[in-house]
Amino acid sequence: MHPVQSTLHHKIIPPRRSIAAKAPALILLHGRGANEDDLLGLADYLDERLFLVAARAPFDFHWGGGYTWYDILDVGRPEPKMLAESYQKLSQFYQDVKASYPVDPSKTFLLGFSMGTMMSYSMALTKPEAVAGVVANSGYIPEEADLNFQWDRLHNKPFFLAHGIQDPIIPVHMCRRAKTLLENANAMVECHEYTMGHEISEESLGDMSKWLTDKLDA
Helix, strand or coil, X not given: CCCCCCCCCEEEECCCCCCCCCEEEEEEECCCCECCCCCHHHHHHCCCCCEEEEECCCEECCCCCCEECCCEEECCEXXXXXXXXXXXXXXXHHHHHHHHCCEEEEEEEEEEECHHHHHHHHHHHHCHHHCCCEEEECCCCCCCCCCCCCHHHCCCCEEEEEEECCCCCCCHXXXXXXXXXXXXXXXXXXXXXXXXXXXXXXXXXXXXXHHHHHHHHC
């Protein structure tokens, strides 16, 4: 199977174990300066039933190679025009994935790291009915973005939050803020803090993998 044409360049890994005609899907969104290969290395550690889709951010990252979803004005402040364009492209891409691949639209999850987490939150909070759940690694909710967050439609929406208490890039208090906002909206939040920096550790990977499997089994 080859990747279809859409608004975002991407790679796919079909399920290693198929249980239905339409598989649960996990869309992987990388951080700044990386590419679509960055999170595909997680594949061997994730549930074999998942149809994995790894997207590439739309903008070149000029300060070190790779790609980015937007420029940063300050910590917690994305450049609004770039964020808006990335959001629109991701929104269309998300629809294309569900329409073009043999995936279950009701079981399509997002997994982000760093800036990819901000994009995952943006999708899930604006279109909660379209997103089965979110794995949010080392990120925050972009509260200053010009997006229409549907806080009143997040009841029981599942979120897994993972953050390093030694993160020098995005301080852990921003994860705690996200946890508070989501819990106040009555989302179903599982939040873990780890002794690590701005990264995915073996421990956090194990926890998020178990969380995803539990959601597939539910």
